Amino acid sequence: MMESLVLIVHVLLAAAIIALVLLQQGKGAEAGAAFGGGASQTVFGSQGSKSFLGRLTAVLAAGIFATSFALAVYAKQRAESVNDAGIPSAELIESAAEPQRDLPELDAAAGKASESDIPVAE
Template identity: 45%
Template sequence: MLETVVIVIHLLMALGLVVLVLLQHGKGADAGASFGSGASGTVFGSQGSATFLSRFTGVLAAIFFITSLGLAYFAKEKSDMLRHVGLPDPAVMEQKQEKAPAASDVPASQAQKPAGNGDVPVAPEQK
């Protein structure tokens, strides 16, 4: 239940960060404001929107990082639970299994043997 809540918050913060980053002006956009682009007529004033959006983006980013750490913790706990249910460790399983015989150790029937020298065309040598 708690993991689902953290996932939902994480996704909302990710979407919010994308939207806020796209809403903000680049550093080169300030040059247009000095020539009367109307930046002083915004809701937050000429500088208010930049500081408000920057601070809000920082808060969303901090929450995003915290939820990322929470999701990493949940993943670790889930892997520990799976380890304790009695499933063998893959590395140990690999050592316990006997080595499979190589293809050269298995006798091949006449139909499976590779073609002889007369059946396979030979590529001409390049000089």
């Protein structure tokens, strides 16, 4: 439940930061071209939109960092709980992968090959 809530907030923050970055003007662009004259100076205060949008972007970036960290903690807890679910350990898998020599009759039959059994090119 809590993980889903954090994930939803994370996605909303990501969409908001994308929108904010697209709203901001580049260094060479004039604010009058985007907002229609000098109206941008009165909407965001005397300094214009740079400081307001910059601060808001920084706050949203901090929120993205916090939700990313929280999602990483949830993922770590989920990975630890998977280990308790009966999945075999790496040592058990490695020991099962080693070849077993339970069939001595095959080993003995393999040693009975003679030179006549080997094909020779003439």
